[in-house]
Amino acid sequence: GAVVSQHPSRVICKSGTSVKIECRSLDFQATTMFWYRQFPKQSLMLMATSNEGSKATYEQGVEKDKFLINHASLTLSTLTVTSAHPEDSSFYICSASVDRYTDTQYFGPGTRLTVL
Amino acid sequence: AQSVSQHNHHVILSEAASLELGCNYSYGGTVNLFWYVQYPGQHLQLLLKYFSGDPLVKGIKGFEAEFIKSKFSFNLRKPSVQWSDTAEYFCAVNKAAGNKLTFGGGTRVLVKP
Numbered sequence: 303g304a305v306v307s308q309h310p311s312r313v314i315c316k317s318g319t320s321v322k323i324e325c326r327s328l329d330f331q332a333t334t335m336f337w338y339r340q341f342p343k344q345s346l347m348l349m350a351t352s353n354e355g356s357k358a359t360y361e362q363g364v365e366k367d368k369f370l371i372n373h374a375s376l377t378l379s380t381l382t383v384t385s386a387h388p389e390d391s392s393f394y395i396c397s398a399s400v401d402r403y404t405d406t407q408y409f410g411p412g413t414r415l416t417v418l
Numbered sequence: 419a420q421s422v423s424q425h426n427h428h429v430i431l432s433e434a435a436s437l438e439l440g441c442n443y444s445y446g447g448t449v450n451l452f453w454y455v456q457y458p459g460q461h462l463q464l465l466l467k468y469f470s471g472d473p474l475v476k477g478i479k480g481f482e483a484e485f486i487k488s489k490f491s492f493n494l495r496k497p498s499v500q501w502s503d504t505a506e507y508f509c510a511v512n513k514a515a516g517n518k519l520t521f522g523g524g525t526r527v528l529v530k531p
Contacts, residue, residue, distance in 0.1 A: 306461075334517060345508060345521045346462075395462070399517050407519060409454070409462035 305329050306398050308410035315386055316418055323381045323413045325396030331376035332398035336407060337369070340393040352379045386417040420445035422511050424522035432530050433501055439494040439525050441509030448514040451492040453483055456524075457505045465507075468492065469514070479503070501531045 305328040315321050325335055334353050338346040350371050352358040358371035368390075370382040379398075383390055393414050397407035425440040443449065453465040466477025473485040483494045492509060509522040 336519070345523045348518060348520075351518060397462075397519075406452075406464065406467060407517065408464070411461040 304400070304408040306332075306396065306408050306410040308396055308413050310413060311411060312414045312416075314416045314418065317387055318385055320382055320384045321386055321415060323383075323394055323396075323415075325379045325381070325398070325410055327377045327398040327408075330398075330400055332379075332400065333376065334399040335373055335379040336397045336399070337371060337379075337381050338395045338397065340395055340412070342393075346395060349381075383415065386415070388417045391415055391417045420449075420511060420513070420520050422509055422520050422522035424507075424509055424525050426525045427523065428526045428528070430528045430530065431499060434498050435529075437494075437496045437499045437503070437527065439507055439509075439527070441492045441494065441522055442490050443492070443509075443511045443520075444490065445511065445513065449511050450514055451483070451485060452510040452512075452519070453477065453481070453492070453494050454508045454510060455505045456508065462508065465494070499527075499529050501529050503527060504529045 307326045309324045337349045340346045349364045350358045350360045352371050352373040354373045354376050360366050373379040393412050395412040397409045399407050421444045423442050451468040454462045455465050456462050465481050466475050468475045468485045476482045481496050485492050506524050506526050508524045510519045512519045
């Protein structure tokens with residue numbers, strides 16, 4: 303149980319375009335989803351926390367207008383990288399929590415974004 | 419702000435050797451502690467977690483971790499590793515009743531057959 307999927311697994315785009323990444327909880331309802339960024343050979347850095355039906359909470363230094371997060375249902379959250387630039391190239395990982403009290407997050411497989 | 423440090427960035431050992439990975443955190447309040455593993459090309463998987471109770475926690479695949487509150491530590495151990503334990507291991511912490519995780523820098527473990 304507790305499977306989280308991400309789509310796409312890899313995406314290559316041109317500079318200036320927008321890219322949408324989907325995160326789905328397949329066998330449970332996730333009241334909270336998280337978006338992380340992982341640079342090569344580094345740890346995960348939390349970008350934002352997304353609660354179903356409300357606005358995402360962004361970490362300090364993360365641009366809200368650049369990384370748009372929508373948590374439209376209890377099984378789906380999307381991250382849109384707007385006007386992507388080469389420095390946005392990274393590995394983006396989502397996680398989902400069953401509820402805010404269990405505190406255990408289940409991670410998706412990640413999306414490799416390359417901006418040319 | 420809380421921080422998590424993992425002292426070893428890389429560990430190389432032979433099969434059947436014992437493994438211990440260090441993890442220390444800086445937050446002074448009540449915390450939940452986690453160890454995640456990321457096998458090559460795969461996503462993060464939960465190895466074990468500590469919320470309360472017995473400070474010695476047993477997880478999957480023969481791993482265990484000990485929470486020592488006085489040392490702010492949550493070290494991961496496995497008495498006898500296998501080649502299949504080659505992976506990157508992440509320690510993570512969040513405040514109790516709050517689920518925002520802070521990750522350590524990760525430790526890459528290479529087990530030689």
